Amino acid sequence: MVDTPGMREFGLSSLRRGELANYYPEIATLATACHFGDCAHIYEPGCAVKEAVHQGQLPASRHNSYQKIYHSLPA
Ligand SMILES: [Zn+2]
Known part of the structure; x- marks a missing residue:
């Protein structure tokens, strides 16, 4: 299986970084326990x-995969 994530695969050119977790249900669920409400799940402590x-x-x-796509999206 080749994983080549990118905006074209998502087909959502308007997707922004803060919305990406919505496309990863398990990450969105875990995110509710993050220390910061605006956590990007990449650098943040907690x-x-x-x-x-x-x-x-x-x-x-x-x-x-999440991180790769995150960095390809506008902030
Ligand atoms: Zn987080």
Whole structure:
């Protein structure tokens, strides 16, 4: 399986960074436990999504995919 995430695959050219988690249901669920309400789940301390990856509850590949697309989106 080749994972080449990008805006074209999503078909949502108007998607912004803050909305990306909505397209990852498991990340959106975990995000409710993040320390910061506007957490990007990448750099923030107290991030429940990063913690879930660390504990093996969220596949790292899933988080990597999220991060790649996040950086391709407008802020
Ligand atoms: Zn987070």
